Amino acid sequence: MTKPVFSKDLIKINDVQATINHIVERLKNDVTRVLRRQGAVVGISGGIDSSVTLALAVKAFGADKVLGVMLPEKDSSGDSKAFALKLANKFGIEVVEENISAALDGFACYQRRDEAVKRVIPSYNPDSDKMKIVIPEEFINSNLPPVFYLTVIFADGREQSERLPMAEYLQIVAASNFKQRSRMTMLYYHAEARHYAVIGTPNKHEVQQGFFVKYGDGGADVMPIGDLYKTQVYELAHALGVPREIIERTPTTDTYSAEQTQEEFFYQMPFEAMDLLWYAWENGYQPEEVASVMGKERLDIERIFRNFERKKRTTDYLRRPPIHNYN
Amino acid sequence: MKDKIRDFIAEATYTDPGIIKDDTLIFEEGIFDSMALLNLITFLESEFGVVAEDTDLQEENFGSVQRIADYLERKRALVS
Numbered sequence: 001m002t003k004p005v006f007s008k009d010l011i012k013i014n015d016v017q018a019t020i021n022h023i024v025e026r027l028k029n030d031v032t033r034v035l036r037r038q039g040a041v042v043g044i045s046g047g048i049d050s051s052v053t054l055a056l057a058v059k060a061f062g063a064d065k066v067l068g069v070m071l072p073e074k075d076s077s078g079d080s081k082a083f084a085l086k087l088a089n090k091f092g093i094e095v096v097e098e099n100i101s102a103a104l105d106g107f108a109c110y111q112r113r114d115e116a117v118k119r120v121i122p123s124y125n126p127d128s129d130k131m132k133i134v135i136p137e138e139f140i141n142s143n144l145p146p147v148f149y150l151t152v153i154f155a156d157g158r159e160q161s162e163r164l165p166m167a168e169y170l171q172i173v174a175a176s177n178f179k180q181r182s183r184m185t186m187l188y189y190h191a192e193a194r195h196y197a198v199i200g201t202p203n204k205h206e207v208q209q210g211f212f213v214k215y216g217d218g219g220a221d222v223m224p225i226g227d228l229y230k231t232q233v234y235e236l237a238h239a240l241g242v243p244r245e246i247i248e249r250t251p252t253t254d255t256y257s258a259e260q261t262q263e264e265f266f267y268q269m270p271f272e273a274m275d276l277l278w279y280a281w282e283n284g285y286q287p288e289e290v291a292s293v294m295g296k297e298r299l300d301i302e303r304i305f306r307n308f309e310r311k312k313r314t315t316d317y318l319r320r321p322p323i324h325n326y327n
Numbered sequence: 328m329k330d331k332i333r334d335f336i337a338e339a340t341y342t343d344p345g346i347i348k349d350d351t352l353i354f355e356e357g358i359f360d361s362m363a364l365l366n367l368i369t370f371l372e373s374e375f376g377v378v379a380e381d382t383d384l385q386e387e388n389f390g391s392v393q394r395i396a397d398y399l400e401r402k403r404a405l406v407s
Binding site for chain 1: 354361364369381384385389
């Protein structure tokens with residue numbers, strides 16, 4: 001089959017209802033026949049991905065067979081709960097709240113993270129200041145792989161950013177990953193207690209670019225939106241009746257104490273552009289053709305494609321299941 | 328110096344040192360990722376006493392074994 005000419009409409013879904021029906025049928029089959037489970041547990045954050053996943057699960061199993069679990073901790077945005085409740089109310093599901101802060105304290109999650117932060121910025125006070133990890137803009141237009149910086153926002157509004165040495169970067173990430181892994185553990189508690197499956201919420205970019213925590217938010221039985229680009233997730237959200245306030249929210253990481261968008265932390269470009277560029281790279285479009293449609297230089301597209309390739313390869317570890325075939 | 332840098336890069340990236348020539352563009356070839364770059368910055372500091380400033384983190388300074396060696400020479404000349 002010949003490849004269509006590259007255009008900005010290439011990944012627009014032609015028939016959204018048909019796509020929803022296809023995913024719902026597949027989800028129903030996978031959970032009930034393949035996994036032999038009777039319903040679905042979905043962790044809901046009030047974000048677009050978990051909202052669409054929940055709406056699909058309700059269509060597949062009915063509201064009485066879907067449990068929504070809110071999993072806040074002390075760094076979570078206060079808005080998340082209100083949005084999650086609105087969503088649960090809209091789709092008529094049972095919802096439980098499990099605050100995982102005490103579990104995270106038990107793992108010394110915050111303590112281990114803050115120790116590393118203080119080694120880089122000694123005046124950081126975790127009781128009053130906020131922190132996040134950022135990638136400076138200079139790296140976006142460079143062939144260099146991104147180097148991460150720690151930003152502390154002090155209680156008086158001042159900000160300080162320092163480049164993270166490897167040991168501190170790794171410790172902050174490893175400690176923060178307790179959050180996603182604790183959430184996964186709690187989701188499986190509720191799933192096993194009801195003989196349900198855990199429905200994961202990552203979209204295609206999160207899966208393919210490795211923007212998830214292995215055995216954290218990457219730990220689930222099925223991922224029904226795992227093959228959808230972010231703009232396609234939004235298309236489904238409109239058709240499924242996800243509340244407008246959730247659709248209009250800027251996606252955040254909701255991981256560090258300071259507010260941080262996903263674009264700022266990981267993707268480094270708007271979703272609309274990233275969807276098209278990832279599609280182009282994945283489907284072997286020539287940089288010249290893509291550049292003219294996207295209004296960019298060929299060299300920029302080549303650099304972006306190289307970055308995609310590097311991201312895919314360096315995150316392969318995250319997507320791999322345990323290697324067990326030793327015979 | 329170049330052999331030390333080459334051996335370090337090979338070890339940090341699980342690559343055969345034989346394929347890393349002086350002018351191999353380590354970022355364009357996809358040999359290096361963020362972890363490897365952070366590792367290299369730490370190595371240059373501990374092995375050669377050179378602290379990379381934020382503004383030094385550019386392809387001209389880190390793009391190949393040759394460029395890293397030239398960068399180290401320039402940095403050392405500045406302090407001597």
